[in-house]
Amino acid sequence: MAHLDTVLRDEQPGDEAAIYQLTRRAFAPMAFAAGDEQDLINALREAGALSMSLVAVRDDQIVGHIAFSPASTADKVRGWYALGPVSVDPALQGQGIGGQLIEAGLVRLSTLKAAGCILTGNPIYYRRFGFVVRPDLAPPGEPAKYYMVRPLGNSSPNEVVFFHPLFHQGPAKASDKG
Numbered sequence: 001m002a003h004l005d006t007v008l009r010d011e012q013p014g015d016e017a018a019i020y021q022l023t024r025r026a027f028a029p030m031a032f033a034a035g036d037e038q039d040l041i042n043a044l045r046e047a048g049a050l051s052m053s054l055v056a057v058r059d060d061q062i063v064g065h066i067a068f069s070p071a072s073t074a075d076k077v078r079g080w081y082a083l084g085p086v087s088v089d090p091a092l093q094g095q096g097i098g099g100q101l102i103e104a105g106l107v108r109l110s111t112l113k114a115a116g117c118i119l120t121g122n123p124i125y126y127r128r129f130g131f132v133v134r135p136d137l138a139p140p141g142e143p144a145k146y147y148m149v150r151p152l153g154n155s156s157p158n159e160v161v162f163f164h165p166l167f168h169q170g171p172a173k174a175s176d177k178g
């Protein structure tokens with residue numbers, strides 16, 4: 001159960017440095033991380049591709065963050081989004097903050113009439129949010145067994161949904177960012 005005083009809100013100007021440091025701290029211990037997850041968020045923001053950026057605030061500190069960016073099919077079908085990076089302060093993990101951020105993001109995407117959301121991450125974690133492993137739809141270069149799709153519209157996708165190209169410009173792949 002999350003702390004009662006944890007508030008979720010959209011990123012505001014001035015939050016950038018705190019989000020950067022939080023993401024760096026959260027991913028640093030992760031063996032799979034490439035270490036550039038915080039740079040990806042900045043790059044998406046600078047490119048106007050940070051479609052949604054939510055923070056979790058407790059005691060005036062940013063303790064959680066989630067990013068969503070545009071994703072698309074090869075024929076440019078719009079309305080797809082990619083989830084990640086998502087981070088929670090290491091000292092506060094396992095209290096439901098990450099889950100709150102993911103749920104809130106998916107609700108927001110639904111209100112935007114999004115087609116759905118993709119990510120590459122641990123299925124054990126993300127299946128609780130309605131993500132389904134779709135190895136058949138994984139973009140080339142992504143680890144198929146970790147590629148997951150959460151349809152939000154009426155139909156499931158039947159073609160590959162790609163991450164924003166910025167996911168592939170750093171040392172890490174999208175698989176490291178979910």
Ligand SMILES: CC(C)(COP(=O)(O)OP(=O)(O)OC[C@H]1O[C@@H](n2cnc3c(N)ncnc32)[C@H](O)[C@@H]1OP(=O)(O)O)[C@@H](O)C(=O)NCCC(=O)NCCS
Nearest residue numbers: 026086087088093094095096097098099121122125177178
């Ligand atoms: C992943 C992360 C955002 C989850 O946030 P959180 O607030 O700790 O998550 P919640 O409290 O909502 O959920 C905790 C549950 O998720 C599980 N979990 C968390 N991260 C997991 C992961 N990478 N793989 C599998 N399970 C995970 C916990 O074991 C726990 O399981 P339980 O409910 O069965 O006990 C957070 O752990 C984090 O910042 N990790 C480092 C960065 C990272 O790995 N980001 C995601 C990359 S795929």
